[in-house]
Amino acid sequence: MAIKLIFPEHQFAMTDAHAGGLKELKFVVNGKSRAIRIDPGTPLLYILRNELGLCSPRYGCGSEQCGACKVIVDGKMGFACTLTAEELDGCDIRTLEGLAVDGSLHVLQQAFLAENAAQCGYCASGIIMTAALLLEENQAPSRSEIQQALVGNLCRCGAHNRIIQAIQRAAQELSIE
Amino acid sequence: MSKELPAALAQNPDLDRWLCFDEHETLTLRTGKVELGQGIKTALAMICAEELDLDLSRIRVQSGDTEVCPNEFMTAGSMSVEGSGSAIRQVSAEARHYLMRLAADLLNAPFDELVIENGHVRHPSTNRSTTYWELMAGRRFDLQASGEISPKSADTHQLVGTRVQRIDLYAKFTGQPVFIQDQNFPRMVHGRILRPPGYLHTLQSLAADTIRAMPGVLSVLVDGSFAGVVAETEMQVIAARNKMQALANWSRNGLLPKPEDIHDFLTSHVSVSLPVVDGMPVEEPVPAIIQTEAAAVRLAATYTKPFHMHGAIGPSAAVAEWREGKLKLWSHSQGPMVVRGAIAQVLKMRPEDIHVMHVENAGCYGHNGADDAALDACMLAQSVPDRPVLLKWSREDEHAWEPYGPAMVLKLQADLDGNGNITAWNHDTYSNTHMGRPIPFGSVSNFIAAWHKAEPMPKPEARPGMALHGGMHRNSDPYYTLPRKRIIKHLVQEAPIRTSSTRGLGAYGNVFAIESFMDELAHTAGLDPVEFRLQHLQDQRAIDVVKTSMDAALKARRRNRADAKANDKRAAYGHGMAFARYKNSKCYVAVCVDLMVNTETSEIKLIHAVIAADAGQVIDPDGLSNQLEGGFIQSASWTLKEQVNFDENGITSRDWETYPILTFPEIPTVDVILLDHPEEPSLGSGEATQGPTSAAIANAVFDATGLRLRDIPFTPDKLVSAALKSR
Ligand code: FES
Ligand code: FES
Numbered sequence: 002m003a004i005k006l007i008f009p010e011h012q013f014a015m016t017d018a019h020a021g022g023l024k025e026l027k028f029v030v031n032g033k034s035r036a037i038r039i040d041p042g043t044p045l046l047y048i049l050r051n052e053l054g055l056c057s058p059r060y061g062c063g064s065e066q067c068g069a070c071k072v073i074v075d076g077k078m079g080f081a082c083t084l085t086a087e088e089l090d091g092c093d094i095r096t097l098e099g100l101a102v103d104g105s106l107h108v109l110q111q112a113f114l115a116e117n118a119a120q121c122g123y124c125a126s127g128i129i130m131t132a133a134l135l136l137e138e139n140q141a142p143s144r145s146e147i148q149q150a151l152v153g154n155l156c157r158c159g160a161h162n163r164i165i166q167a168i169q170r171a172a173q174e175l176s177i178e
Numbered sequence: 179m180s181k182e183l184p185a186a187l188a189q190n191p192d193l194d195r196w197l198c199f200d201e202h203e204t205l206t207l208r209t210g211k212v213e214l215g216q217g218i219k220t221a222l223a224m225i226c227a228e229e230l231d232l233d234l235s236r237i238r239v240q241s242g243d244t245e246v247c248p249n250e251f252m253t254a255g256s257m258s259v260e261g262s263g264s265a266i267r268q269v270s271a272e273a274r275h276y277l278m279r280l281a282a283d284l285l286n287a288p289f290d291e292l293v294i295e296n297g298h299v300r301h302p303s304t305n306r307s308t309t310y311w312e313l314m315a316g317r318r319f320d321l322q323a324s325g326e327i328s329p330k331s332a333d334t335h336q337l338v339g340t341r342v343q344r345i346d347l348y349a350k351f352t353g354q355p356v357f358i359q360d361q362n363f364p365r366m367v368h369g370r371i372l373r374p375p376g377y378l379h380t381l382q383s384l385a386a387d388t389i390r391a392m393p394g395v396l397s398v399l400v401d402g403s404f405a406g407v408v409a410e411t412e413m414q415v416i417a418a419r420n421k422m423q424a425l426a427n428w429s430r431n432g433l434l435p436k437p438e439d440i441h442d443f444l445t446s447h448v449s450v451s452l453p454v455v456d457g458m459p460v461e462e463p464v465p466a467i468i469q470t471e472a473a474a475v476r477l478a479a480t481y482t483k484p485f486h487m488h489g490a491i492g493p494s495a496a497v498a499e500w501r502e503g504k505l506k507l508w509s510h511s512q513g514p515m516v517v518r519g520a521i522a523q524v525l526k527m528r529p530e531d532i533h534v535m536h537v538e539n540a541g542c543y544g545h546n547g548a549d550d551a552a553l554d555a556c557m558l559a560q561s562v563p564d565r566p567v568l569l570k571w572s573r574e575d576e577h578a579w580e581p582y583g584p585a586m587v588l589k590l591q592a593d594l595d596g597n598g599n600i601t602a603w604n605h606d607t608y609s610n611t612h613m614g615r616p617i618p619f620g621s622v623s624n625f626i627a628a629w630h631k632a633e634p635m636p637k638p639e640a641r642p643g644m645a646l647h648g649g650m651h652r653n654s655d656p657y658y659t660l661p662r663k664r665i666i667k668h669l670v671q672e673a674p675i676r677t678s679s680t681r682g683l684g685a686y687g688n689v690f691a692i693e694s695f696m697d698e699l700a701h702t703a704g705l706d707p708v709e710f711r712l713q714h715l716q717d718q719r720a721i722d723v724v725k726t727s728m729d730a731a732l733k734a735r736r737r738n739r740a741d742a743k744a745n746d747k748r749a750a751y752g753h754g755m756a757f758a759r760y761k762n763s764k765c766y767v768a769v770c771v772d773l774m775v776n777t778e779t780s781e782i783k784l785i786h787a788v789i790a791a792d793a794g795q796v797i798d799p800d801g802l803s804n805q806l807e808g809g810f811i812q813s814a815s816w817t818l819k820e821q822v823n824f825d826e827n828g829i830t831s832r833d834w835e836t837y838p839i840l841t842f843p844e845i846p847t848v849d850v851i852l853l854d855h856p857e858e859p860s861l862g863s864g865e866a867t868q869g870p871t872s873a874a875i876a877n878a879v880f881d882a883t884g885l886r887l888r889d890i891p892f893t894p895d896k897l898v899s900a901a902l903k904s905r
Contacts, residue, residue: 043413051412056360057353061491061540062573066834069491097353110351114343117800120808121215121541122350123357123492151842155834157491158215158541159811161845163804 028092030055031099041087045079046070048086049096057097057126061155068154071127072096073134097126100133108178109133109171118167120158128154132168141172181325186210187265190248193276193319196269197226203297203311204236210250211262212242212512213346215541216864217801218253218262220344224798225263228338229270229329230310231294234345242514242536252513252615259797259860271329276321280313332795332856339856341800358495358510358537359570366497367396369558369569370419371406373579373626374428376828377676381405382427389425392418397561402632406558408567433826434674441482444587444608449668450642457647457655457762459667468664470601473593475703480589481691483890485582485675485822487837492540493576494547496555499566505532505559506566509552510539513615517549520616521556524628524635532556543681543812543864545615547571547580553616553625577837578829579626582822583680584610584673586650588691598705600714603663605654607688610670611640612649614678624678640671647761650684653869656692657759658714675824681812682868685760689869690817690876690890693756697877698886707877708755717759719792719853723768724757726851727790731755731770734786734849738772750775751785752882756873758866765863766792766853769810769870771878772846780894780901782818782879784846789867791850794858803850805864810848813871815840821891 023038030053037052044063049055049072058081061069070081073095100107109129112118119125128151135142135150142150147168156164183191190196190210198206207226213219219239227234241247250262278299282289285308287301294300300307332338349356374381381403389398389407394414399406407422409415435443452459469476497508505527511517514534522529539548555569571579586609593602616624622638623629629637643649651667680686700710708728715721735753752775757768770788775781789806796802819838823831831837872890880886885900 040413047412050360054362055353056355056357059357059492060359060570061493062834064573064833066573067491097351101352106352113351114347117217117344117347117804119215119344119347119350120217120804121490121538122347123215123490123540125350126353129351145843148843148845154842155491155839156842157489157812157839159808160804161811161842162807162848165842165845 024087026086026090028089028094030094031096039086041085043086044082045072045084045086045089045094046081049081055096055098059123059126065153068127068131069124071130071154073130078131078134095130097129100129107133108174109136109168112167112171112174116163116167116170118163119160124154124156128156128164132171135168136172136175140175142168144169183323183325184261184264184268186248186250186261187268187323191322193269193273193321193323195248196266197273197319199311199314200238201316203309204238205230205232206238206240207266208240208247209262209266210242210248210515211253212514212536213538214253214512214543215538216805217344217798219346220342221259221798221801222262222266223345224337224342225267226270228335229267230274231296233296234337234342236297239345242534244514244518244534249515252516260862263797263860267329268325269323272321272323272327273319275327276319277310277313281308284308284313335856338797339795339799339854342798344801356538357492358497358508358539359492361497361508361537361568363497363566366566366568367408367410367562368412368415369406369408369555369567370415371404371554371569371571371575372419372422372426373575374403374630376430378432378434378828379403379428379430382429384422385425389418389422392421396565397558399558399561401557401630402634403630404557404627406554408558408562430827434824434828436826437824440484440585441587444585444610444670447670447672449608449670451666451668452642454651454654454665454667457651459642459644459651464666465664467591467604468602468662470593470595473601474596475594475699476591477699477702478589478591479695479698479888480587481687481694481888482588483586483687483690485585485677486680486816486820487577487582487822487831488542488544488546488580488680489837489839490540490542490546490576493571493573494551495539495568495570496552497566497568498552498555498559500556500559500563503531505556507532507534507552507556508537509534510537510548511552512545512548516615516617517552519618520549520623520625521553523618524553524623524625525556525560544583545581545678547576549616550579550626553627557627574832577832579676581614581676581678583686584612584650584677586684586687588687590691590695592695592699594699594703598703598710598713600658600660600699601662603656603660605663605665605688605692606668607650607654607666607684608668608670609650609684609687610673610675610677612677612679612683613643614676640669640673642667642669647763652683652688652761653685653758654688655762657717657720657762658711659716660714675822681809682865685758685865686813686816686868686872689756689758690872693758693870693873694876694886694888697754697880711757720757720759720766722853723766723790723792724755726853727768727770727788728755730790730849730851731772731788734788735772738786748776748778750777750882752878752880754874754877754879754881756870756877758869760862760866764861765866767806767866767870769867769874771871771874773875773878773882775879775882775897780897782875782892782897784814784844784875786846787848789848789850790853791863791866792853792855793863794861795856796852796854797860799852802852802863806850806867807848809865809867810871811840811845813868814875817872817875817890818892
């Protein structure tokens with residue numbers, strides 16, 4: 002029986018099964034295979050942050066409204082706050098921690114550093130992952146294409162233009178390579 | 179001759195409070211100011227590195243630790259570079275001098291012949307050398323700042339004033355645990371609180387035993403209407419909290435006013451009313467409206483703003499540990515020392531028994547839920563001794579319970595003579611308090627949890643801030659030269675909605691009104707609004723920012739308009755300018771906005787903005803631009819979209835759908851132009867664009883449509899009703 006919530010912290014249905022019933026799930030995170038026993042209703046955000054020690058996906062709203070938790074799941078944008086463990090069985094998940102290869106930063110990370118593209122940086126993980134996917138699909142995005150791609154990412158500090166410039170800089174770097 | 183020490187240094191004169199040379203050839207710089215995303219660590223490290231001739235990479239900044247850092251009260255009011263910065267400049271200069279003297283002795287070389295490179299001291303002619311670290315050899319300075327040493331003069335600066343990479347961003351762009359929510363301690367457990375559905379609700383019953391029996395639950399704390407839960411894991415605590423929410427029964431006492439009545443409430447309610455003279459409230463009777471005999475133009479207008487949220491992207495959080503009667507607290511409070519005292523008072527502890535350490539959270543600038551979360555965490559920690567508790571607020575906790583920037587009403591009236599000179603000026607500001615921070619208050623408190631306890635500590639009675647440009651009267655005194663002015667603040671003490679400090683305090687509303695009104699006056703008198711302003715400005719630096727912004731905006735407009743589909747019949751283009759000098763003594767800012775109004779949907783789209791600013795000596799130009807532009811965007815978001823909604827039951831803006839903010843596709847391009855004055859003192863600037871932005875937008879909308887918007891936010895329905903009224 003589902004418990005009816007007035008204002009749930011997360012917009013997923015909490016079932017009684019949630020209080021028990023662990024399940025073994027397998028998925029790949031940043032190139033590594035992982036198997037964990039977990040309540041299938043657990044949102045990915047908590048698996049990444051608490052079980053796997055990856056804190057780049059951040060909680061902002063719990064309901065797909067801010068983008069702070071965004072990660073790449075099977076090559077598509079995913080909201081870690083609402084995707085649950087059972088939806089992820091067998092999936093390939095990429096987070097900001099997996100972006101640098103062998104200690105050398107991803108071109109986006111370099112560009113964000115060069116542009117000082119943040120104030121507090123709380124929004125940065127979700128934005129960089131969104132941009133990473135964008136650049137995989139579109140090597141030369143226009144300003145408005147970048148703005149559209151980030152429509153689901155909120156930034157309260159007003160670092161938007163720096164972020165857009167950093168993504169344009171990264172795109173340029175990629176076109177030179 | 180010794181100079182007077184900067185205030186922060188006079189209060190904390192020990193060099194060891196500020197500077198510590200570490201083992202690995204690094205230097206720890208300590209400050210009481212904290213990082214809010216404004217880049218303060220970078221700016222302060224630059225000042226220190228400059229004076230000590232060190233590379234920036236050698237400096238570690240430790241901030242906001244109540245046991246080791248200098249006490250600098252609050253990080254607020256755009257004072258950090260001026261306050262902590264000048265202390266750090268002086269203390270670093272004195273440390274350098276002391277180290278040079280040690281080096282001169284050790285190297286047996288004349289003081290004046292020594293050269294320093296990145297902490298290495300060399301005597302070129304003998305090629306003998308040593309380092310700061312060898313000279314200190316792990317010792318303390320055991321010195322007090324004297325004021326006898328002069329820092330470097332601005333024209334010799336190598337690092338200060340140049341563009342550098344922020345020292346804190348690498349960790350943030352590589353996903354490292356830097357925020358309060360990322361803290362992870364051995365044996366740490368998780369906490370959540372359950373707030374009432376609204377301000378006027380009290381808890382009747384909770385079925386605490388049912389919650390206690392849930393898996394992993396360690397403690398259920400119910401104290402009056404304060405309810406919280408601690409569990410071993412985060413999922414367990416969320417499940418417990420959600421069940422608490424489902425089982426709790428609340429009763430409601432009374433009703434909130436209707437939101438559409440809030441501005442009438444402010445102007446008709448009893449208030450403490452004080453004249454403001456030269457930016458300072460005075461305890462004198464309120465004079466009558468001033469008017470001139472034969473005014474060529476007399477105009478009056480009323481401007482309003484709603485309650486605004488801080489709306490940080492990460493909700494508030496804290497970690498607390500209760501051990502042997504003492505508390506350790508990790509918090510993103512803007513005033514670790516202040517919050518320590520305020521918590522001690524609620525928990526009946528000695529402040530010394532609480533050790534507060536600042537850890538960052540998402541940025542927002544102002545008094546959000548940080549302090550409340552800190553007390554919540556301490557209360558939960560006391561229920562599970564020896565276990566650090568990571569307490570997180572949900573998005574809804576933050577939206578519904580943070581203290582908002584107050585709604586305001588601004589009534590202006592002025593006379594002009596036949597030459598377009600302002601001859602009389604009246605400005606009345608009505609608002610609830612802008613100063614609701616929990617400072618230690620005796621038997622009253624400004625914490626939510628303190629209000630909700632079974633033995634509550636009530637809210638203190640709001641008192642009118644008497645400081646220079648302090649609260650709601652910040653920037654209510656225009657920077658223009660006016661022969662006769664009457665400026666009044668009306669503090670409405672009764673506050674149905676919780677309010678406190680948002681970025682810029684009263685400056686946002688006051689400058690919105692003043693700078694909209696200047697345009698209205700100019701148009702009524704048939705004058706050019708910019709010329710009209712220049713006619714009333716005497717300070718050349720003010721005139722310079724206005725002119726610079728206008729020139730740059732014009733160039734950009736030519737460029738942009740060529741691109742724009744000028745023959746798009748649904749688009750009305752407009753531009754507007756507004757100016758203010760923050761607190762009439764800080765950063766000068768002129769903002770120009772170019773925008774488009776969609777005449778079918780009545781939506782306002784910002785196209786381009788120019789910000790021209792004079793912040794005196796610029797320490798970190800890129801950081802300063804970032805702040806000015808970020809302030810512009812936050813203010814544009816407030817102005818175009820934001821309003822805290824409520825009904826008689828309570829707050830209904832409980833997530834980002836019910837409280838939308840500006841999104842990426844709505845962001846205009848922005849140019850920031852800094853007028854550097856290395857010879858002048860640095861001027862606080864972090865809040866300087868809040869005010870001018872709102873009025874520049876209003877003025878641009880008027881330019882585009884002939885419609886004057888005086889009620890923030892400028893949503894399409896406001897434009898439609900303005901159009902209907904103008905018929
Ligand atoms: S936390 Fe997932 S979108 Fe906000
Ligand atoms: S940089 Fe603070 S939320 Fe984006």
